Amino acid sequence: MNITGKTKIIGIYGNPIEHSLSPLMHNKAFQALNLDYAYIPFNIKKENLKDAINSIRTLGLVGLNITIPHKEAVITSLDEVSNEARLIGAVNTIVNDNGKLIGYNTDGAGFYQSLIKLTGEIPKNKKIFIIGTGGASRAVAFQLALEEAGKLILTNRNYQKGYQLAEELANNTKSNIEMVEFKSSKIEDIIPKVDIIINTTPIGMYPNVNDDPIIAPELISPNTIVCDLIYNPYKTLLLRKAEDKGCKVVPGIGMLLYQGVLGFEKWTGVKAPVEIMEKVLIDFLFNKLPR
Numbered sequence: 664m665n666i667t668g669k670t671k672i673i674g675i676y677g678n679p680i681e682h683s684l685s686p687l688m689h690n691k692a693f694q695a696l697n698l699d700y701a702y703i704p705f706n707i708k709k710e711n712l713k714d715a716i717n718s719i720r721t722l723g724l725v726g727l728n729i730t731i732p733h734k735e736a737v738i739t740s741l742d743e744v745s746n747e748a749r750l751i752g753a754v755n756t757i758v759n760d761n762g763k764l765i766g767y768n769t770d771g772a773g774f775y776q777s778l779i780k781l782t783g784e785i786p787k788n789k790k791i792f793i794i795g796t797g798g799a800s801r802a803v804a805f806q807l808a809l810e811e812a813g814k815l816i817l818t819n820r821n822y823q824k825g826y827q828l829a830e831e832l833a834n835n836t837k838s839n840i841e842m843v844e845f846k847s848s849k850i851e852d853i854i855p856k857v858d859i860i861i862n863t864t865p866i867g868m869y870p871n872v873n874d875d876p877i878i879a880p881e882l883i884s885p886n887t888i889v890c891d892l893i894y895n896p897y898k899t900l901l902l903r904k905a906e907d908k909g910c911k912v913v914p915g916i917g918m919l920l921y922q923g924v925l926g927f928e929k930w931t932g933v934k935a936p937v938e939i940m941e942k943v944l945i946d947f948l949f950n951k952l953p954r
C-alpha cells in the first residue's frame with residue numbers, strides 16, 4: 664500500500680480496537696481493486712468521542728466505521744441518520760458527504776444479505792425465532808421487521824430487556840411480534856414450527872465451543888434455516904448439529920462480511936470484491952485466531 668497526499672482515508676473508531684478484522688478486510692479490498700484508499704483503526708476513549716467525530720471533517724476522512732462501545736453514543740454528533748440506524752439506535756458506518764456526516768447501520772442489512780446469499784431464501788413472511796436481544800439482535804430484528812418478516816418471536820434471559828425490544832419493534836414496524844420467556848416450555852413448541860432460528864447470544868463462542876447450544880438441536884426441523892451471529896468458531900456446535908439434521912445454516916462471518924461490503928460500497932461507490940473480502944476473513948479465522 665502506497666499512501667500519498669491523495670490517498671482517501673477511512674477509519675474505524677472503537678475501544679478496544681486491536682481485534683477488529685475490518686482493517687484487514689477493507690485494505691485487502693482496496694488493494695485488490697487498486698483503489699487509492701486506506702483503512703485505519705483508531706482507539707477512541709468515550710470522553711473523546713465527540714472531538715473524534717468532529718475531526719472527521721477537520722482531517723477530511725471519507726468515511727468511518729464505529730464499533731463498541733460508541734455505536735449508540737455517536738448518533739447525537741451526526742448531521743443525519745438513516746431510518747434503520749435511528750430505529751436500531753446505533754450507527755456502525757458514517758459517510759462524510761462534503762462535511763455532512765451521515766450515519767447508517769449496516770449490521771442488520773449485512774445479516775439480511777448473508778442470509779439471502781447463503782440460503783437463497785428471502786425472510787419476507789417467514790416465522791423467525793430470535794434468541795437474545797442485545798445490540799446485534801436489535802440490528803438484526805429491526806432489519807428483518809423492516810423487510811416484512813411475517814412474525815418475529817423473541818426470547819431473552821433478561822425478560823424485561825427483551826420485552827422492551829419487542830415493544831419497540833411492535834410500535835415501529837408492521838411485523839407481528841411475540842416475546843416468550845427464556846427456556847420456557849413454550850419454546851419447545853416454537854422451535855420445530857419456525858422457518859428461521861437466529862442465535863444472537865455468545866453461547867458457543869470460542870473458547871466455550873463445546874458448551875451445550877442455547878436451544879436443544881433435537882427440536883429443530885430439517886427445513887429450518889439456523890443462523891448464529893458468532894464467527895469464532897466458523898460453525899458453532901448449534902450450526903453443526905443443525906447441519907447434521909439437514910438444515911441450511913448461516914455462520915456469523917456472513918454478517919461481518921456483508922456489513923463491510925455495504926460500507927465499502929457507500930464510501931467508494933464501487934462494487935465490493937466480496938469473494939476477496941470473504942477469503943481474507945476466512946483465512947484469518949482459520950489460520951490466525953485461536954480456535
Ligand code: NAP
Pocket residue numbers: 794795796797798799800819820821822824863864865866868892893894915916917918919920922
Ligand atoms: P450484547 O449486546 O452484550 O448482547 C448479548 C445477548 O446475549 C443478550 O441478549 C444477553 O442476554 C445474551 N446472553 C449473554 N450471555 C448469555 C447467557 N449465558 N445465557 C443466555 N443469554 C446470554 O452483545 P452483542 O453485541 O449483541 O453480541 C452478541 C453476539 O453476537 C456475540 O457473540 C458477538 O460476537 C456476535 N456478533 C456478531 C457480529 C457479526 O458481524 N457476526 C456482530 C456483532 C455481534 P441478557 O440481556 O439477559 O444479558
